Amino acid sequence: TRPLRILRTQLMLHSVYPSSKLLLGTFRGRANRHPNMSTVQAVNPGPEGTRTFKLPNSMDTYTAHEDDRVFAPATSRNKEPILQVLQRYLTGPSSDSSKVVEVASGSGEHAAHFARALPSYTFQPTDCSSELFKSIIAHALQLSNIMPPMLLDASNPKAWEEVVNNEQVGSIICINMTHISPWEATMGLLDGAGRHLAHGGYLFIYGPFTIEGGKHTSSSNADFDASLRQRNPLWGYRDVDEIAKQAASRSLHQREVVAMPANNFMLIFQKDQAAA
Numbered sequence: 001t002r003p004l005r006i007l008r009t010q011l012m013l014h015s016v017y018p019s020s021k022l023l024l025g026t027f028r029g030r031a032n033r034h035p036n037m038s039t040v041q042a043v044n045p046g047p048e049g050t051r052t053f054k055l056p057n058s059m060d061t062y063t064a065h066e067d068d069r070v071f072a073p074a075t076s077r078n079k080e081p082i083l084q085v086l087q088r089y090l091t092g093p094s095s096d097s098s099k100v101v102e103v104a105s106g107s108g109e110h111a112a113h114f115a116r117a118l119p120s121y122t123f124q125p126t127d128c129s130s131e132l133f134k135s136i137i138a139h140a141l142q143l144s145n146i147m148p149p150m151l152l153d154a155s156n157p158k159a160w161e162e163v164v165n166n167e168q169v170g171s172i173i174c175i176n177m178t179h180i181s182p183w184e185a186t187m188g189l190l191d192g193a194g195r196h197l198a199h200g201g202y203l204f205i206y207g208p209f210t211i212e213g214g215k216h217t218s219s220s221n222a223d224f225d226a227s228l229r230q231r232n233p234l235w236g237y238r239d240v241d242e243i244a245k246q247a248a249s250r251s252l253h254q255r256e257v258v259a260m261p262a263n264n265f266m267l268i269f270q271k272d273q274a275a276a
Contacts, residue, residue, distance in 0.1 A: 062107065062132075070107040070135035074176065078261065079113045082175065082206055085258055085266050089202050090118055090171060097170030097198055098122055101163060103154055103189060104177035108136030114173075115143045121170070126152035126163055154181075155188030160196060168198035175206045178243075179225070182234040187246065194250030197271040203252055205267040206260065210239045218263045243267060 051064045063071045105125035124147045133149045140146035178186045193203040216222040228235040244254045252269040
């Protein structure tokens with residue numbers, strides 16, 4: 001069955017990216033290694049043939065391996081605490097809640113970690129750039145419940161339509177996006193969740209935030225927020241209360257704010273239940 005599954009994945013990927021021979025080549029083991037270096041800020045040799053690099057829209061330093069998998073230190077630290085929160089809510093899908101869309105998937109490590117632990121759910125990784133799609137695919141090769149990655153600019157309603165393909169989504173997960181993107185991306189995330197989540201579905205937003213109208217939870221967070229705004233005036237920490245206010249106007253009601261390691265939070269929202 002495995003060759004059939006690989007073929008099916010190739011055909012699905014080709015339907016999304018018909019001109020992308022490099023992505024198809026990843027499945028055959030013939031793809032050029034590592035991300036598209038045209039937009040990489042710096043590439044340095046690492047141990048045992050690995051490379052470290054930065055991307056312009058990320059704060060992480062990535063490590064690329066020869067098998068196309070890319071790793072980020074932050075993901076290694078936070079993927080298990082995030083999964084533990086998800087497991088409290090994703091306890092078994094109904095017929096209209098098995099699809100989970102991940103916004104800003106990055107290297108694909110989160111999707112692979114969650115898919116292994118939650119095999120009854122199907123994960124759809126997305127990102128605003130295809131730079132790390134080969135890594136997402138490489139992390140997902142042994143997993144049958146991860147779909148090929150798709151492009152998604154969270155602020156673009158048409159892009160959301162292409163990702164959901166007229167289906168309701170059981171859950172949406174977004175990790176470490178809101179503080180390194182314009183406010184419009186966060187609003188687009190909430191818009192997309194309001195439109196496309198199934199009734200009773202969940203939106204999980206993880207990252208660093210301010211609380212109580214702009215208060216930082218630590219001096220290191222305040223320094224980091226200032227450095228983000230200096231790097232890009234459109235970036236910066238978003239406030240928990242403001243996000244909750246905007247979410248409520250989209251029929252997304254805050255279920256919980258979970259304090260996470262390293263002064264981060266998980267914001268959990270639920271779409272209104274269907275009327276009886």
